[in-house]
Amino acid sequence: xxxxxxxxxxxxxxxxxxxxxxxxxxxxxxxxxxxxxxxxxxxxxxxxxxxxxxxxxxxxxxxxxxxxxxxxxxxxxxxxxxxxxxxxxxxxxxxxxxxxxxxxxxxxxxxxxxxxxxxxxxxxxxxxxxxxxxxxxxxxxxxxxxxxxxxxxxxxxxxxxxxxxxxxxxxxxxxxxxxxxxxxxxxxxxxxxxxxxxxxxxxxxxxxxxxxxxxxxxxxxxxxxxxxxxxxxxxxxxxxxxxxxxxxxxxxxxxxxxxxxxxxxxxxxxxxxxxxxxxxxxxxxxxxxxxxxxxxxxxxxxxxxxxxxxxxxxxxxxxxxxxxxxxxxxxxxxxxxxxxxxxxxxxxxxxxxxxxxxxxxxxxxxxxxxxxxxxxxxxxxxxxxxxxxxxxxxxxxxxxxxxxxxxxxxxxxxxxxxxxxxxxxxxxxxxxxxxxxxxx
Numbered sequence: 001x002x003x004x005x006x007x008x009x010x011x012x013x014x015x016x017x018x019x020x021x022x023x024x025x026x027x028x029x030x031x032x033x034x035x036x037x038x039x040x041x042x043x044x045x046x047x048x049x050x051x052x053x054x055x056x057x058x059x060x061x062x063x064x065x066x067x068x069x070x071x072x073x074x075x076x077x078x079x080x081x082x083x084x085x086x087x088x089x090x091x092x093x094x095x096x097x098x099x100x101x102x103x104x105x106x107x108x109x110x111x112x113x114x115x116x117x118x119x120x121x122x123x124x125x126x127x128x129x130x131x132x133x134x135x136x137x138x139x140x141x142x143x144x145x146x147x148x149x150x151x152x153x154x155x156x157x158x159x160x161x162x163x164x165x166x167x168x169x170x171x172x173x174x175x176x177x178x179x180x181x182x183x184x185x186x187x188x189x190x191x192x193x194x195x196x197x198x199x200x201x202x203x204x205x206x207x208x209x210x211x212x213x214x215x216x217x218x219x220x221x222x223x224x225x226x227x228x229x230x231x232x233x234x235x236x237x238x239x240x241x242x243x244x245x246x247x248x249x250x251x252x253x254x255x256x257x258x259x260x261x262x263x264x265x266x267x268x269x270x271x272x273x274x275x276x277x278x279x280x281x282x283x284x285x286x287x288x289x290x291x292x293x294x295x296x297x298x299x300x301x302x303x304x305x306x307x308x309x310x311x312x313x314x315x316x317x318x319x320x321x322x323x324x325x326x327x328x329x330x331x332x333x334x335x336x337x338x339x340x341x342x343x344x345x346x347x348x349x350x351x352x353x354x355x356x357x358x359x360x361x362x363x364x365x366x367x368x369x370x371x372x373x374x375x376x377x378x379x380x381x382x383x384x385x386x387x388x389x390x391x392x393x394x395x396x397x398x399x400x401x402x403x404x405x406x407x408x409x410x411x412x413x414x415x416x417x418x419x420x421x422x423x424x425x426x427x428x429x430x431x432x433x434x435x436x437x438x439x440x
Contacts, residue, residue, distance in 0.1 A: 004142045007158040008110045013068040020050045022157040023064050023108040026141060029149045030134075032056045049091055051106075057132035058103035063087035065109045070138065072112040080111045084121050084135075092128060104132040113137040148172075195433045198378070202349035202429065205341070206375055209233075209245065210332040211358075214370040218258075220324035223363035225254045225271060228406045229329055230360070230399060231373070234280075236353045239346035241285025243310050244354075246399045247277040247333035250406060251322060258325045269321045276401040277316030277333030279344050282309075287344040291315070301399040314401060315343035329364075348376055352429035356381070359397050361411035365390045371416075373427070378434040380427050389419045 012019050020038060028036045036053035051062040065083040067076055084107050092101055105125050113121075118135045125133035136144075145154040148169045154160050162170060211231045219225055230248030255270035278301060281288045292298065292311055299314040316333050334345055358371065368388065373381040393415035395408035418425055 002142065002146070003160055004145050004154060004158065005138065007160065008138050008141060008145075009070040010068065011158050012066065012110075016064075016066075018157055019066045020064050022153060023062070023136070023141070024051045025153045025156075026108070026136065026144045026150065027051065027053075027062060027106060029144065029153075033060065036060075036062075052102075055104040055132055059100060060104035060106060060132075061091040061102040062106040062108070063091070065107060065111075067109075067111060070110040070112075076111045077113060077117060080109045080113070081117065081121065083109075085124065088125055088128060088130070092130075101129070103130065104134075105130050106134045106136070108136045108141065110138045110141070112139055191433070194436065198429075198433050198436070199349075201376065203347055204376065206334055206345045206348055206351075207336045208332065208377075209247070209334050209375045210330065210373070211248070212372045212374070213329040213331075213364070213368060214372075215327045215329070215364070215367045216369045217367055218325050218327055219322075219329070220258050222367045223361065225322060225324040226251045226361075226411075227329070227364050228361055228398065228400075228404070228411070229331065229358070229364060231331065232357045232359070232397075232399075233351075234355045235346060235350060236355075237350070238282050238285065239350050240344070241282045241287035242279060242344040242346055243282050244280040245277065245333055246280070246312070247275070247316065248331045248399075249273055249275040249318075249329070250404055252319065252403060252405075254322075254324075269323060271322040271324055273320060273322040274401065274403050275316070275318035275320070275331055276314065276399070276404075277343070278312045278399050278401075279315045280310050280312050281344060283311065291344055299402055301401065302404065303396060303398065303400060312399065317401070319403075348378070349429060351375060351380065351427050354427055355424040356426065357424055358416035359393050360414065360416070361406075362390075362414050363411070365414045365416060368416075374437075377437050379437065380429070380434050381425065383425060387419050389417045390414050391417060 012022070024036055024038055027033055032055055034054050036051060038051050039049045049061045050064045053060050053062075063084075065080050065087065067079060070076060087107065088105055091105060107121070113135065118137065121135055122133040144150045145158070148166075151162050151166055151170050155162065211229075213229060215222055219227065228248070228250035230246055232244070232246045234244040235242065250273065252272040252274045253270075279287075279291070281292060283292075288311070292313060300312055301314075316335065318332075333343075335342055356373070369385050371381075371383045371388070372379060391414065393413040395413050397415065398406070398413065400406055417423060
């Protein structure tokens with residue numbers, strides 16, 4: 001006789017509450033049963049329904065018939081057979097305004113029953129319109145409690161600890177589920193922490209704003225190194241007068257094809273590119289007073305005229321080597337402050353809901369795989385090629401800097417818009433937390 005079998009006989013003597021709760025939990029781990037709940041486990045007229053729930057056959061009622069100091073004598077078996085019939089009859093008794101009759105009936109007892117007795121009991125249930133009947137005698141309850149699904153129930157109600165072998169069995173069966181549950185909990189904490197970190201950093205002024213364009217071939221293969229690309233970003237609300245930013249870059253000079261530079265086996269490259277950034281500032285605002293009024297030598301785009309809605313001034317210049325073998329274009333605007341800021345800026349969170357468009361020469365557009373926008377180490381927007389619609393553009397939309405050699409007829413100019421109904425791309429910082437990169 002196992003310890004589980006022995007304790008089922010007398011461990012819960014007179015404790016009907018624990019008896020019913022243990023049997024309910026045993027039933028809940030059986031296949032085919034779900035939504036199992038107690039009726040009146042602390043006592044009271046429960047209509048022979050210690051528990052109820054659902055079975056594949058339909059509505060299920062359950063009853064518990066334990067005896068104190070259970071034995072497998074004829075006396076106790078006779079007592080249980082009578083208890084089964086009484087509980088079944090009571091469960092099937094029609095009551096006004098109550099739930100319909102069950103189609104499934106389950107009975108628990110701590111008395112050992114023979115297969116013949118169990119067969120007769122289930123036959124009696126079927127003769128009374130029950131479609132499914134389960135009888136859990138002491139041996140069947142023991143088998144459930146001594147399985148890896150029942151170890152926890154056994155410990156809780158019979159106070160039987162797990163042996164070393166049972167612990168290995170338990171964690172072998174449930175280790176993955178436990179790990180997944182713990183992982184999900186920590187994942188939720190991690191997501192909350194990242195959101196808090198982002199909200200704290202979102203109020204800081206922008207030091208970096210950049211666009212990365214990923215191509216499906218090298219710059220040389222795509223356009224022989226000749227390109228122009230710009231990002232136009234308009235804020236929903238101006239920030240101290242800053243209404244938007246336009247930045248990008250283009251080819252400055254091509255002196256050698258890639259095979260020539262490779263043949264020379266030197267790191268020195270003669271091809272060059274330029275970068276630019278223009279800020280759109282509203283007159284009569286703090287940034288306008290600081291960066292425009294009384295400032296001499298301000299550069300504006302070649303094809304732009306000042307008007308009453310704002311003034312575009314150049315706030316960033318750069319020049320560098322153009323590696324035509326690369327498959328990525330990278331453009332940046334804004335800069336880190338040193339004693340004071342050299343250009344108008346806004347907070348990271350003020351980019352929420354901003355409107356974004358891209359303009360470039362057609363050769364580049366046809367080979368774009370992905371466009372990404374980063375700010376202060378966060379990836380704010382990533383647009384795959386299937387989300388991009390190429391439409392005819394206009395040279396007048398471009399903000400060509402002084403060193404730019406591009407002309408209206410030097411390329412076919414296009415504008416990149418969302419493939420969906422929207423006319424502009426946008427950044428959502430309220431509905432989701434952007435991914436953060438540690439660039440150091």
